[in-house]
Amino acid sequence: MLQEVSYDHRNASNVAFIGLGQMGARMVKNLVSKGEKVKVFDVVPQAASSVQGVTICNSPEEAAKDACFVFTMLPNGHIVKDTLLGDKGIMKGISNNALFIDSSTIEPQQSQELGKIAKENGFRFLDAPVSGGVTGAEAGTLTFMVGGEDKDAEEVKPVLLKMGKNVFKCGGTGTGQIAKLCNNLILAITMIGTCESLNMGVKLGMDPKLLTSIINVSTGRSWSSDTYNPVPGVMPNVPSSNQYKGGFGVSLIAKDLALAENAALSAGAPLPLGAISHQLYRTLIANGYSDKDFAVVYEFLQGKK
Amino acid sequence: MLQEVSYDHRNASNVAFIGLGQMGARMVKNLVSKGEKVKVFDVVPQAASSVQGVTICNSPEEAAKDACFVFTMLPNGHIVKDTLLGDKGIMKGISNNALFIDSSTIEPQQSQELGKIAKENGFRFLDAPVSGGVTGAEAGTLTFMVGGEDKDAEEVKPVLLKMGKNVFKCGGTGTGQIAKLCNNLILAITMIGTCESLNMGVKLGMDPKLLTSIINVSTGRSWSSDTYNPVPGVMPNVPSSNQYKGGFGVSLIAKDLALAENAALSAGAPLPLGAISHQLYRTLIANGYSDKDFAVVYEFLQGKK
Amino acid sequence: MLQEVSYDHRNASNVAFIGLGQMGARMVKNLVSKGEKVKVFDVVPQAASSVQGVTICNSPEEAAKDACFVFTMLPNGHIVKDTLLGDKGIMKGISNNALFIDSSTIEPQQSQELGKIAKENGFRFLDAPVSGGVTGAEAGTLTFMVGGEDKDAEEVKPVLLKMGKNVFKCGGTGTGQIAKLCNNLILAITMIGTCESLNMGVKLGMDPKLLTSIINVSTGRSWSSDTYNPVPGVMPNVPSSNQYKGGFGVSLIAKDLALAENAALSAGAPLPLGAISHQLYRTLIANGYSDKDFAVVYEFLQGKK
Amino acid sequence: MLQEVSYDHRNASNVAFIGLGQMGARMVKNLVSKGEKVKVFDVVPQAASSVQGVTICNSPEEAAKDACFVFTMLPNGHIVKDTLLGDKGIMKGISNNALFIDSSTIEPQQSQELGKIAKENGFRFLDAPVSGGVTGAEAGTLTFMVGGEDKDAEEVKPVLLKMGKNVFKCGGTGTGQIAKLCNNLILAITMIGTCESLNMGVKLGMDPKLLTSIINVSTGRSWSSDTYNPVPGVMPNVPSSNQYKGGFGVSLIAKDLALAENAALSAGAPLPLGAISHQLYRTLIANGYSDKDFAVVYEFLQGKK
Structure with a gap:
């Protein structure tokens, strides 16, 4: 398990969260209740409006703009890929050094492909699927399994720990999924x-x-x-x-x-x-x-x- | 789990143990080291002689004679049945109110059949298979799963706890096996x-x-x-x-x-x-x-x- | 496949058939329609009475008495064993050199046991399970798979061919079942x-x-x-x-x-x-x-x- | 099965065959022995040279140029796709109304995708995987299962029957694979x-x-x-x-x-x-x-x- 690091009190306004289904909505609630300000997007408008205290955006791009951490929690790898790389994908819309954290459960090879493309475009990417289910998401006791660069995992760890209680760094990109x-x-x-x-x-x-x-x-x-x-x-x-x-x-x-x-x-x-x-x-x-x-x-x- | 009962310091000379394989030999060692005197039998003479401090007998019948508790720890149900009911079986050789405890793993239906026949012949019978393997037998930390009459299970429990650390009373005859x-x-x-x-x-x-x-x-x-x-x-x-x-x-x-x-x-x-x-x-x-x-x-x- | 042998026109009255379920009743109908006279027994009286042209008996023993060929077509090995060897079993009731043919599907080892006991009691035994199902039984196109002595299989073959179209001699007792x-x-x-x-x-x-x-x-x-x-x-x-x-x-x-x-x-x-x-x-x-x-x-x- | 149609004695020079592995080489031998002239390509030069009487080409494109029928018999869908649509793919290299026949075993969905792209580019496409194995390929007794347009299947059927004995038209594109x-x-x-x-x-x-x-x-x-x-x-x-x-x-x-x-x-x-x-x-x-x-x-x- 990663060692605890001191949290740097970064500006909470730079967290984006794409996908507010059964899991995502509960994860965002914990972020908000623990002091993060979060910009969110979901293809179903009601999903986004179900969470209090967030900024609802009209597109993934709008949510991700200016964010340091961009979370995705989506049904499958094709949707993740489309959200990040599609015609209106986030990677085309923003230019800063954002860290993408994909908490969806997708194929390890898809994660590896996304990580590679992210890097080629100047972004950083972590796969960080969770275990613990809806109950763990609600209670903020999820386990995150993280693949990618160690320093990126360290950087986002304080945010992850607002949604879960365990963060495991597993290895290179895709190993979280594995x-x-x-x-x-x-x-x-x-x-x-x-x-x-x-x-x-x-x-x-x-x-x-x-x-x-x-x-x-x-x-x-x-x-x-x-x-x-x-x-x-x-x-x-x-x-x-x-x-x-x-x-x-x-x-x-x-x-x-x-x-x-x-x-x-x-x-x-x-x-x-x-x-x-x-x-x-x-x-x-x-x-x-x-x-x-x-x-x-x-x-x-x-x-x- | 059964409630603890006070141990009645019965004469240790009345324990018999039939079958000293990988499991049985280790179980007997624990009985002996905790003060029981045990009469043993195994079809392989060397098996019986491998355990110190026991009385080696030439037949199951000889071991069981005068015993209050007769343990069997044998490879399968046919051998258990033959040991108890065969031509030279124990039930034909002794006449007192012995309690048979079969710790072999056999078919639940065979246990039920043995229990029924034991009862018809004036004996009492418990099925008491174990989990924990050779390691648990060696360490005296086996779990006993016991089927039969509650009072019989209570009576033998102090002896079982010299070989294991958990005794579960499961129900009627055969439920230990189940x-x-x-x-x-x-x-x-x-x-x-x-x-x-x-x-x-x-x-x-x-x-x-x-x-x-x-x-x-x-x-x-x-x-x-x-x-x-x-x-x-x-x-x-x-x-x-x-x-x-x-x-x-x-x-x-x-x-x-x-x-x-x-x-x-x-x-x-x-x-x-x-x-x-x-x-x-x-x-x-x-x-x-x-x-x-x-x-x-x-x-x-x-x-x- | 066995070679054809000439049929010896034996007296049809010496065929017994025990068990007239879905299969047995149809097999007997074919025997009757092809000239055999058959004495039958079934524990369910209606089952026996559903077939025309047979002699209905009150016990397996009565049906088997004087029979040269005694067929059994029963649900499982325990019932076959009980029918042949039980307290009112056929083998206790008749003394001639009857040939038992068990067309039930039972454990090969049970067939072997029955064959051994039959021999010890002066009888002959064949296991002769069938394939072809109810349709094959109705049409008289069953396949018989026969285990036991070759000469016994030859002897009964003409009768089998009134119920089926293939007779395979497989080997010793039990191989029909296998x-x-x-x-x-x-x-x-x-x-x-x-x-x-x-x-x-x-x-x-x-x-x-x-x-x-x-x-x-x-x-x-x-x-x-x-x-x-x-x-x-x-x-x-x-x-x-x-x-x-x-x-x-x-x-x-x-x-x-x-x-x-x-x-x-x-x-x-x-x-x-x-x-x-x-x-x-x-x-x-x-x-x-x-x-x-x-x-x-x-x-x-x-x-x- | 398709009805026989009269064969139109087309110029045999317009058959191309890409992929001469265990199956492909034997299929081509039959085409040649039955009068077709075939241009072939395989990534392993020795594979192509193992077949007598063919024209060996240096690229799929060269083999396919001027061909009416372009067969592919390749290890998997990715290679088929690359052969047809890649940077040096056939569809970029030729402009006539060729009929592609893919006899590889690939995912039905890949066949459907290839069929769609072929159509968009003015080509026709059939999936036509085979059963019968190396033995059937050698003997010219393969079974072809064909998906795509009926008239395309009719057109190529006489050529298929030089390699096999059965041609089944299964339905739309991909149904051959299914x-x-x-x-x-x-x-x-x-x-x-x-x-x-x-x-x-x-x-x-x-x-x-x-x-x-x-x-x-x-x-x-x-x-x-x-x-x-x-x-x-x-x-x-x-x-x-x-x-x-x-x-x-x-x-x-x-x-x-x-x-x-x-x-x-x-x-x-x-x-x-x-x-x-x-x-x-x-x-x-x-x-x-x-x-x-x-x-x-x-x-x-x-x-x-």
Whole structure:
């Protein structure tokens, strides 16, 4: 983890934030509440107006003008690329030495391409995807995984720590994405494994709370069992206890698995469980579970009552 | 977890222990070092003679005679059944109100059958499989998962705590096995997922220690990443850092997965990742990895250099 | 394939047939229509009475008495064993040199055990499971896969050919079951693969008939594409064109896969696709597709409209 | 299938063929032996010079100049795109109304993009991937799956039939690729299933020839069992009987599965067996089997002796 550095009280007016979806809006709220003034843009005007205390702009370019830090938090790599490099892209609109921080989850190779182009145009670029989900964004406890130059990561770290509690510098450009995908790959697999196990135990007559308490002090324990248990009623305040609403949608974990498979393919790394897990989530999507939290695998395996 | 009960200082001479393999021998050592006198039997005479301070017997029956607690720690359910009920089985040789504690990992249904027959013959029976492996057996830190009557579990608990640190009462006969299989099912899956992820990350240029440290504070963390990391050199004192020697053999996790699949089948619980994980371990066995620690999946996915 | 032998016009009254389910009833109809007189038994009285021209008996023993050939066509190995060897089992009730022919699909090891016990009791035993399904049973075009003594197989062959068109002698006792399971393992996998492919093609805009016609002259062709196509409307007179009614039920193919996995496990043969296919069919069962034809995987992958 | 049309005896000098690898060289040989004069180009000069009776050119542009039909048979979509549209691409170098026929296996979406660009530049474009492999290319018995305009397909059909025996018009641009990927997806899965089954049967004591002969008249039959059997010695003249040399390389089927998964992903079609099959082939690649025929899965499952 990076060492703490003293914060330089820079003028907060030079932060731009593009993309105020479920994650971005919550991240901006934390920036604002901790003293940053932020210029924002979202293609959906209501999204931008949902956050208090920001300056709403009419284009990414307008938001980014004069900013030192330009954050993007967007659905996929094509949109990030278009926002930065498109006909009305930010890089064409501003000329100063801005630092771009892309917190979207995109292909590592796309991050590397963007970093290269940014550099050729006199800009600096970090990939800085997050883990922690909507809950972590709301609470300001996200983990940032950062790829790029060390000094750039140091410079933006105080701002990141207003939105999260951990900042990991992973290596060169793209490594933030790689770390994110590696983590979510395990998560996707472990959640299904946990669902299979708990479903089996319950169908064989075990109480899911008791079974969970055993697993959580044994070799089967993981974040999926001890923090985000998939069985309704075992833990409060997790999506499984709220009809699998909110949380980390099936379509989002499936998206990350597709990215992981492409990255693994480029490196010749086999992903047998990753691949079949991906297809299981795709099967859930085909059967109407797209917007449910990914722990809904439990309900799917449980079957009709 | 069971409440602590006062220990009744019973005569230590009435403990019998059948089966002194990798696990059993270490469990008996802890019993002896904590004041129990134990009569032992193993089909391999050298196995029994490897433990100091015990009385070596020539048959299970001889060991069990006069014992209050008769432990079995044997390779599979058929051997347990034969030991208890065969022509020279213990149940035919002794007449007192002994309590049988089977710590082998066997099919839940076999435990239930044994429990039923024991009861019909005036004996009491607990299934009490363990987690923690050879390391936990050596250190006396095993977890016991116990199925059967509560009062029987209470009675033997002080003895169990000389070999382990956790005792979970799971429910009726067989539920100890169910809990064990549920735990190991997750373990088997999560380990492969962790290997896939770390192999991918390393092949994409990440340092495995750094990647592990990120995962361990993120949603991908599990016992397989934070306690038993599969990448050589990331953690000391785990099999992966010792050429995958010792530890939990591929053939043993494969055995547990076969038991889990049978149990799941009987309950109509699908195990997609469990089943494919089982076959991946079987593929490793076919390719010569049978006796290696199960984290050797990492080496297998990594491929030839 | 066995050479044709001349048929000895034995007295048809000495054929017994135990088990008149979907398959058995149709097989008996063919025996009767081709001149055999058959004594039958089924635990469900209506089942026996559904077939014309037979002698209905009150017990397996009554049916088997005086029979030269005793056929069993039963749901699983336990029932076969009980029918032959149980308290009221046939082998206890008759004393002549009957030839038992078990056409049930059961574990190869169970067949071997039954064959051994039969021999010890002075009887002869063949395992003779079939392929061809209800359609083949109705049409008298089943394939018999026979394990046991060559001379026994020759003796019963003329009778088998009244119910089927192919008789394969596979080897010693149990090899009929092995061949059956090997065949159905491929079938189970290939059907899912064909469903995945055709679903993908259709979703990408291809006409399923055209796509099928291409596959059927290419390297992807199989019985699942050219004879039993899973897409509604591509072929007439197959279950997929009749709402997946009739045919080979999901629960039956799942049963065969469980048997195949046990057999493979005993031989150390990995079944990665077999295992995951098994679990996919189990997932269908959990979601209400148990009684549909196994080609319904297509509908499942297609998802909700 | 397209109706036969009368062949118009066009001047054979206007055929160009770019890419003379294992497939392309054999296809050109057939064109030449059946009267076409062909101008060829390959980035590896020796490749071009291996074929007798052709005009070897120094660039794709030189080969394509004046050609009516310009064939490309190249390793992937990026190379096809570069060949047609790159700085020295053919479309910049020639101005007539050439018909491009791309027989490479590439992403359907890439074909659609190429088709669109070709049209915008006044050219016509067909995707026409083949099945049949090196053997089919050598024998002139390939199957062409053609996407694009019907009249263009008719125009080139007589030339295609000099290299193959079947020409299927599949639909609009890209549908040739879709049909190809659908076929190879089934092939990849069925081959593994067949290997699992035959390995299991052999390990259980069956003769592989006998087992194959049973499967080939039963519901498990497929091209993988009856034409390209994976067990050494069962069939002559297939790679499995020649140490898995030649044939369809593991790396090539893996490539096709990656393309299929991307296409399926775009359409929301789950590919559970396709995905795990892909990863099994990737595991073989990681373990040194990259250049062996894909039926080598049999040897891999068989394990060390």
